[in-house]
Amino acid sequence: MTRHRPALLVLGLLLAVVGTAGQAQAVGYRYWSFWDRDAAGTWVYATQGPSTARPSDGDVQGFRFSVSEDSKHSAKPRGPSGFAAICAKTPAREGAKRVALVLDFGTADDAPAGSAPPDPSPRTACARLDEDATTADALAAVAEPLRYDTNALLCAIAGYPRTGCGEAVSDGAGSGDAGSGDRPEASATPRRASEPGSGDGDGGPSVGLVAGIAAVAVLGAGALWQARRRRG
Structure with a gap:
């Protein structure tokens, strides 16, 4: 079980980053x-x-x-x-x-x-x-x-x-803070938060999400290297 802990740690961190980024993008x-x-x-x-x-x-x-x-x-x-x-x-x-x-x-x-x-x-x-x-x-x-x-x-x-x-x-704020993104169309039909043009502006992954995943990857690589070093 000990040898699998680094991988489990990486997976947990990755899920946390993705989940947090998804919440931040919802508008x-x-x-x-x-x-x-x-x-x-x-x-x-x-x-x-x-x-x-x-x-x-x-x-x-x-x-x-x-x-x-x-x-x-x-x-x-x-x-x-x-x-x-x-x-x-x-x-x-x-x-x-x-x-x-x-x-x-x-x-x-x-x-x-x-x-x-x-x-x-x-x-x-x-x-x-x-x-x-x-x-x-x-x-x-x-x-x-x-x-x-x-x-x-x-x-x-x-x-x-x-x-x-x-x-x-x-997301979820009635009297909360204003965010960024495209406003509703003139027909009062807003775009979905997941559509291009809303949220981060291009419909793709945000810079924060990419950076978070990259950081987790670096941490994961370090954890795996340490685990292999101990076994060696």
Whole structure:
């Protein structure tokens, strides 16, 4: 058993380095995700951004502020989402459409450092618009002030958050520190942390990971040399 200890030590160190590097590379994004409510009453991640989506009369759309790795893991809007209930006090009008909106400001864990959601519960609103209006028009009608970046990414609804726009954050951190990496696309669909362009920037192993493995290899070589020397 003694002669195998150096090899076991090397293997343990290697696993520790790889595991630590993997944790360091994992990131999420803090942003407003955009959702459509389908005929079955289920929230479906929107395939367009609010500036290009054109909802129909009777549609329900939702927005949720949260920290998410990608659309697959993004948090859905909470609370009631029925069109009849949300738009009950907004009668239909000829030449116009009504769009129900659910605005979920998320939880304290999702808030940027030093901030808190303006409402603990989701808001609902019914926007009456021209027939060719976009979702961005609906938001402007009921949830100003809005904030967008230069790539048309929705940054803030009703003034929340005051700063930031789709920034990367360390894995598992709601109110944690900002990291580096690509922000969500204008359609509010962030890249996966493992995709090229995110995290370290090239999708390959980080410099830290390569250096760590190299260091373990040097230690392992030294340990094996010492073991062979003792046996000799």
